[in-house]
Amino acid sequence: MSTLSLPKALSPLVMHIEPLLATAAEYQLGEQVMLMPSSQAWVEVATPSKTKRVGFEQAFSTVSIDYAIQDQWISSDMDLSQIKAKVQARPDLVVCGLPVNGGYLDIWHHDGDVRGCFSVECGDQTQQRAMLLAALALNYPLEDALVLARAYAQSTQMGQWPIERDTFPDIICTNFPKLSAIDWQDQCQPVEAFAPVDSEKLKLYPVVDSIQWVKQLLELDVKMTQLRIKDSNAQDLEQDIAHAIALGQQANAQVFINDYWQLAIEHGAFGVHLGQEDLAVADLNAIQQANLRLGISTHGYYEILRAMAFNPSYIALGHIYPTTTKQMPSLPQGVHRLKLYQQLIGNAFPTVAIGGIDLSRVPVVWDTGVSSVAVVRAITQSSEPAIAVEQLNQCLSEREVMYDN
Numbered sequence: 001m002s003t004l005s006l007p008k009a010l011s012p013l014v015m016h017i018e019p020l021l022a023t024a025a026e027y028q029l030g031e032q033v034m035l036m037p038s039s040q041a042w043v044e045v046a047t048p049s050k051t052k053r054v055g056f057e058q059a060f061s062t063v064s065i066d067y068a069i070q071d072q073w074i075s076s077d078m079d080l081s082q083i084k085a086k087v088q089a090r091p092d093l094v095v096c097g098l099p100v101n102g103g104y105l106d107i108w109h110h111d112g113d114v115r116g117c118f119s120v121e122c123g124d125q126t127q128q129r130a131m132l133l134a135a136l137a138l139n140y141p142l143e144d145a146l147v148l149a150r151a152y153a154q155s156t157q158m159g160q161w162p163i164e165r166d167t168f169p170d171i172i173c174t175n176f177p178k179l180s181a182i183d184w185q186d187q188c189q190p191v192e193a194f195a196p197v198d199s200e201k202l203k204l205y206p207v208v209d210s211i212q213w214v215k216q217l218l219e220l221d222v223k224m225t226q227l228r229i230k231d232s233n234a235q236d237l238e239q240d241i242a243h244a245i246a247l248g249q250q251a252n253a254q255v256f257i258n259d260y261w262q263l264a265i266e267h268g269a270f271g272v273h274l275g276q277e278d279l280a281v282a283d284l285n286a287i288q289q290a291n292l293r294l295g296i297s298t299h300g301y302y303e304i305l306r307a308m309a310f311n312p313s314y315i316a317l318g319h320i321y322p323t324t325t326k327q328m329p330s331l332p333q334g335v336h337r338l339k340l341y342q343q344l345i346g347n348a349f350p351t352v353a354i355g356g357i358d359l360s361r362v363p364v365v366w367d368t369g370v371s372s373v374a375v376v377r378a379i380t381q382s383s384e385p386a387i388a389v390e391q392l393n394q395c396l397s398e399r400e401v402m403y404d405n
Contacts, residue, residue, distance in 0.1 A: 002047040003035075004043070006038055006133075007038050013130040017130045019159025020131060021033050021035065022159065023160065023161050029138055029334075030138035033134070033138065052136060053066050054066065054133065054136065057070065069094050071128070079183070083095060083098065083107065087107050087109050088113075094107070100183075101182050103119055104120075105172075106146050106150060110142075110143060115143060118169055118182065123155075124154075127155065132148075143302035147168055147305060150169045151169070152167075163344060165344060168344070170309070173310070174189065174190055174310075189285055191285050191288050193288075194292075194313045195292070196293070198223075198254060199350055201223035201224050202350055204222060204224065204373065206224075206374070206379050206389075208227065209229055209380075211244055211247075214227055223252075224372070225248075226256040226258055226273055227258060228273075229260075237263075238263055238267075241264070254270050255271075256273045257271070258272075259272075259274065261278075273294075273295040274294065274295070279310070293313035295313060295315070296316065297354075299319070304344065317341050320332065323355045323356040324377075339369070342368050342369045351370045352373070353374065357375055357378065358378045359391055362392060362395040
């Protein structure tokens with residue numbers, strides 16, 4: 001169980017927090033949250049994994065605050081670059097609802113960088129604060145809590161979980177069209193939309209770590225696969241990537257190369273798959289101009305919205321269940337959050353569910369409405385890979401339940 005302890009000064013938030021937590025419990029989005037009064041001046045958010053202190057506007061000198069929320073603005077004697085520098089220097093500082101040209105910014109610190117999102121309307125501050133705290137209590141990371149809070153601030157229905165894309169903010173990134181208008185400096189160039197994938201070949205998406213597996217899967221008539229070689233110093237790395245690309249072309253299959261985008265371009269790959277950390281260093285324009293498809297990994301609301309801004313060929317949603325195939329910085333998302341992510345994306349982009357999915361879990365994952373299911377051990381650790389592929393394809397041939405997007 002988690003607890004959310006509110007000081008008396010923030011008691012007006014309860015009228016929103018209680019129905020939000022009730023909706024979250026109905027959707028099974030996390031641990032049960034107990035709402036409690038507090039005699040302290042700050043909010044305490046205690047989850048099974050950590051305890052966070054959140055303060056609004058107060059200058060705390062005697063206690064350590066994890067998130068100091070600055071969200072009341074009459075005027076500011078600092079320009080945006082100065083505020084960003086302040087956030088850069090203070091990882092605890094979170095700036096919300098900062099008025100800028102044409103809208104409002106939320107700004108926060110993330111792993112040494114400054115991130116932000118933009119909304120044309122600021123919305124209701126009570127609702128924004130309530131959703132922020134409710135999301136933190138449900139163990140969403142700060143950036144997910146912030147974009148959920150801004151979406152809920154614009155909602156007209158109390159307690160309704162944000163789903164509609166139009167209510168969510170725009171993520172500040174290279175492809176945000178108003179960068180110059182708000183004077184947010186970015187040295188990268190915007191990138192055009194990436195080429196589409198063939199959705200008919202997308203349903204089953206094995207992710208494998210060797211050219212032998214790529215060859216075996218293509219021989220089993222699998223039309224979508226990813227070569228993920230973790231060791232960048234692996235012997236014959238370039239040779240194996242070139243071989244996988246050639247085999248995919250011969251089989252008229254969609255073979256994606258994980259991470260090694262330069263080699264993927266050089267050898268004419270069908271597509272490349274990148275993680276969030278790769279988006280800042282990869283030459284996306286070179287990938288797009290080479291007509292490669294692009295898949296992007298995401299692990300929550302913020303990263304989904306960021307991925308959508310780049311108009312990729314597909315968006316991977318994960319990790320859904322605990323997985324041992326890759327070290328993950330995020331918590332498992334679970335199938336209930338996956339369903340909401342799919343509703344947010346709708347038909348705008350194909351989606352791939354990934355992470356800890358085996359044959360027994362495929363039906364419930366598939367019924368969330370995703371376009372594809374990625375598997376690793378379900379095939380590579382099977383004693384009969386051909387039978388595993390057949391069973392997986394059979395599960396993906398029909399949806400028992402269709403959800404509106």
